[in-house]
Amino acid sequence: MTAVLAGIGGWLPPATVTNADLTDRLGVTDDWIVKRTGIRQRHVVEKGTSTADLAVEAGARALKSAATDAVDAVVLATTTPDHPMPATAPSVASRLGLGRAAAFDVNAVCAGFVYGLASGASLISGGLAERVLVIGADVFSSVLRPDDPTTVPLFGDGAGAVVLRSGSPDEPGALAGFDLGSDGAAADLILVPGGGSRQRGGGGRADADDMYFTMQGRQVFTAAVHHMAESSRAILARLGRTPDDVDRFVAHQANARILRAVATRLGIPEDRVVMNIDRVANTSAASIPLAICDAVTDGSLRPGHFVLLTAFGGGLVWGSTALTWPAVTPV
Numbered sequence: 001m002t003a004v005l006a007g008i009g010g011w012l013p014p015a016t017v018t019n020a021d022l023t024d025r026l027g028v029t030d031d032w033i034v035k036r037t038g039i040r041q042r043h044v045v046e047k048g049t050s051t052a053d054l055a056v057e058a059g060a061r062a063l064k065s066a067a068t069d070a071v072d073a074v075v076l077a078t079t080t081p082d083h084p085m086p087a088t089a090p091s092v093a094s095r096l097g098l099g100r101a102a103a104f105d106v107n108a109v110c111a112g113f114v115y116g117l118a119s120g121a122s123l124i125s126g127g128l129a130e131r132v133l134v135i136g137a138d139v140f141s142s143v144l145r146p147d148d149p150t151t152v153p154l155f156g157d158g159a160g161a162v163v164l165r166s167g168s169p170d171e172p173g174a175l176a177g178f179d180l181g182s183d184g185a186a187a188d189l190i191l192v193p194g195g196g197s198r199q200r201g202g203g204g205r206a207d208a209d210d211m212y213f214t215m216q217g218r219q220v221f222t223a224a225v226h227h228m229a230e231s232s233r234a235i236l237a238r239l240g241r242t243p244d245d246v247d248r249f250v251a252h253q254a255n256a257r258i259l260r261a262v263a264t265r266l267g268i269p270e271d272r273v274v275m276n277i278d279r280v281a282n283t284s285a286a287s288i289p290l291a292i293c294d295a296v297t298d299g300s301l302r303p304g305h306f307v308l309l310t311a312f313g314g315g316l317v318w319g320s321t322a323l324t325w326p327a328v329t330p331v
Contacts, residue, residue: 002174003121003132004167005323007068009061009331010160010293011054012043012280019153026149033153038256042156042281044141050082051159055092055137058159058286061331062133063096066163072129073102075119077112077136077285079314080143081105084195092135102129109190109313110252112136112285113160117309117321118178120164135161136285143192145212154255156281160289172303173326179234180319186223189216190314224258227318228310229265235320236308243267248301248325252311253277253287262310274301284313293330303327 018041019030033039045054055076063069074096076089089103102123108115113136120132137159144151167174193199194210228251236242243266251259256277263273276294283290288309295301303325310320 001124001127001166002169003124003164004171005162005173005175005326005328006165007062007064007066007163008161008289008293008328009058009065010158010290011057011061012158012290013045013049013054015044015046016041017044022153025147026152028149028153036257037154038277039153039281040278043158045139045157049139051078051080051137051139052082052088052091052095054139054157054159055088055135055161056095058137058161059092059096059133059135062161062163065329065331066165068131068163069097071098071101071131071133071163073120073123073132074098075104075106075116075132075134077106077108077116077134078138079107079109079112079284080139108317109315110254110282110284110287111311111313111317111319113288114178114309114311114319114321115180115317116285117164117175118180118319121175121178124164124166130166132164133161134164135159136289138284138286140213140282140284143213145209148212150217151213151215154282156283158280158283158286158290160286160293162289172324173328174323176239176322177235178319178321179231179238181227181231182315182317184315186316187314189219189223189316221255221258223316224254224312225261225265227316228262228312231318231320232262232266232308232310235322239322241306241322245306246272246308247305248272248274248295248307250274250288250291250295250307250309252313253280253291254282254312296330301325
């Protein structure tokens with residue numbers, strides 16, 4: 001059996017932070033942020049709201065979109081779990097009333113949703129599940145140093161989810177295979193240094209700054225463009241397709257300049273590139289489903305469109321998949 005996308009939903013916390021809200025604190029201008037990132041605002045959680053809270057909201061909407069209240073497994077892609085231990089997915093499954101469904105987390109940072117799709121699709125093709133809820137959710141504001149002008153403007157909080165069901169490979173919504181890869185030699189390009197066994201086992205106390213997200217922006221830009229373009233080419237070649245066949249290109253919403261650079265390398269016209277980063281910023285594992293929700297809602301993504309998905313994240317990891325968009329309405 002093949003995994004078929006049967007429902008989709010998204011959730012953004014109500015509070016927004018505009019670029020103007022950041023200028024005094026970070027010493028940067030709205031124009032500076034827009035030119036470098038394409039971002040104009042982002043959504044952030046209120047105090048006390050966790051990743052599980054966002055995941056439950058998005059998951060409930062995806063289940064409603066799929067007209068189902070039962071799945072066999074929940075896969076939660078996140079880099080900001082509620083706790084280092086246990087995984088957050090079992091709590092999300094319980095709060096959604098999904099009984100004893102299998103539930104686990106996937107940490108592939110900003111490529112988490114594609115890795116989550118691959119995990120869910122494997123459960124279905126392996127006969128372990130008929131339906132899987134795949135959620136990408138992150139409260140990235142919780143790992144950003146509040147006065148860091150290089151990271152705070154880039155990220156927002158949010159969650160997006162899809163329901164996968166078993167089906168046939170020739171029907172709309174069928175996930176047409178995956179390309180996945182990694183390069184752990186470059187792990188330090190995207191990193192939260194503290195909090196894990198390496199730091200805790202070192203015998204010393206972690207510096208407060210070690211608990212915050214760090215990124216080497218210039219190297220990450222180059223790596224993201226290269227790996228998303230190469231991964232996209234790989235999955236298209238495997239399917240006997242070319243970039244000319246792509247009706248809509250949905251890449252991880254990392255940075256508007258990165259999105260345009262990847263599309264240019266692939267030869268995909270900008271009017272086929274789905275982009276909502278200006279309104280939500282980089283929402284990490286949630287970015288692809290949230291971008292899809294917006295594109296379907298505004299009518300730019302329609303049933304029958306051949307859609308290419310690709311993502312890149314810390315690890316370094318990357319991945320791509322493709323599908324023909326089904327008649328599915330986001331909630």
